[in-house]
Amino acid sequence: MDSMRQKREKKAESFGVQRFSWHVIFRKKRTIAGAVIILCFVFTALFAPVLAPHDPLLVDIVNKLQGPSPAYPFGTDQLGRCILSRLIWGSRYSLFYSSLVLVITVAVGVPVGMLSGYMGGKVDSLLMRIIDIFMALPSFIVALAIAGTLGASGRNLVLAMSLVYWADYARLSRTLTLQIKEQNYMMALKASGCSGVSIVFRHVLKNIAPSVVALATMDIGTIILSIAGFSFIGLGVQAPAPEWGIMLSDSKQFIQTCPRLMFFPGLTIVLIVLAFNLLGEGIQDENETE
């Protein structure tokens, strides 16, 4: 009896208004796996000072290029720094910078896209041309230009990437807004006296949110990769910061003698990008099956 009731209640829940309910998204094991890995990384980043066994910047030349040992689980690098500690502190850079890029691009791109789609006409044409210009910019060139003029740093890398990526969100939001504008309930909202602002921010935004979240989760993996990539070639975060891309870059001369130096940061990057892709795909699948 009891389990019957629970089942019924569960069914009623899944039938609710929220098209974006968590337990629908986490139906698949892959999605859960992705989310768990991401949560582990977030946890690591938050508690880096507690979790890291050593100071990530502490140079100890005597102990350089040591293999794994109880004191240094992943060994030490060419300057004797603890690789595990550097990886743990490095998660802060990756997660912080990628979230920052994402927040900026969504906060700029989505309102611009909704405005463009909702207003239509000349406003739409103008905004779309601007969006086209930004979409035509290759992120690499922009990063190079900004690093050249403002200097290479994590902050400038965020600026460069936001400058390029917001246009994607603007374009997506515009397309979705155009679709939603054709729905009958838009007319009904207008008839019951809703202002344009309320229609856009209460109704359009809520309807396009699942798609935007899906794109954002898929994108964050790419952004993490780009940050590591730009840092690798020296356009992003600067050494001696324990950033994963820098760790890769620093260790490339030891690829023959001590491949371990490259292996661990590489594996970490693969793991987190994979996790975000799993979660992103899970969300997108659920949006489509709706």
Added chain:
Amino acid sequence: MKSDILLETKQLKKYYGTVHAVDGVSLSIQKGQSLGLIGESGSGKSTFGKLVTKLEKPSGGEIRFLGRSVENIPERKFRPLRKEIQIVFQSSGDVFDPCYTVGDSIREGLHNYTDLSPAEIEDYLDETFERVGLNPALKNRAAKQLSGGQCQRANIARALILHPQLIVCDEPVSSLDYSIRKQMLNLLNKIQEQEGITYLFITHDLSNVPYVCKAVAIMYHGRIVEYLDHTDNLGENVMHPYSRLLFESVPVPDPRKRTINRELPERVQGENLQKGCPFRGECPIQEEICAETMPLLSEEATGHKVACHCLHKANM
């Protein structure tokens, strides 16, 4: 009395490219005189409903609502007037935002026009739900969790909750099955009597009209072809050949009483519609003049206007 006129349109036009959806419609609706607007699919009747509620922009002509000329005022200035003119849409399920409950959607109108406290809004919402025959507990459901009839009641509740003077009902019952249709029409009638709300009742189903309306306009290809200020014995009183055809087309269960025996000829299409009577292709009584001049509405009897050149033949 002039002050009793709620809504008046003069030569109202809406063109979509070369398609003349509404082509010079002049109608007026008086308080308490619900008007039925009848026409086949594509005759422009729904477009007319959207024009007078300012959900579509007219291409020309005038709309006067409550004595104010509203066809060119911006949405910001029209918004206070929206409270007085509400619309009930045909398709009921998709007129509620799927992200919100039905109650949320209906509350929104109250938020926009009143400054009631949340508790008062809740009371009022429950009361309105009961007035349209809905269980107030349904307000916490999404539209897709309601049946067609419940949805349409919620739809009426949304229009009703603002206490408008005029409700445009755009095919309010055509998506419902017959047993529920009757209930809905009774409900609309009850609301009309109790609250003094006037309807612009847009439908293709002639049988609905005498039920709810006190006047009738028949529309063909964006034009009014006939107007009657009463609805008694509609089938016998209409004079325009198109109106006659409409009434003869109502399916009759008894095959011996069926009256249409002739094949319907080709309709007039394309640019020829702009010249002469648009109905001439199908018209059994046409003359040469019908292909040349557009017939205008003229008063044939008191309160009865018809747009036809050949009425003398029709009444034989």
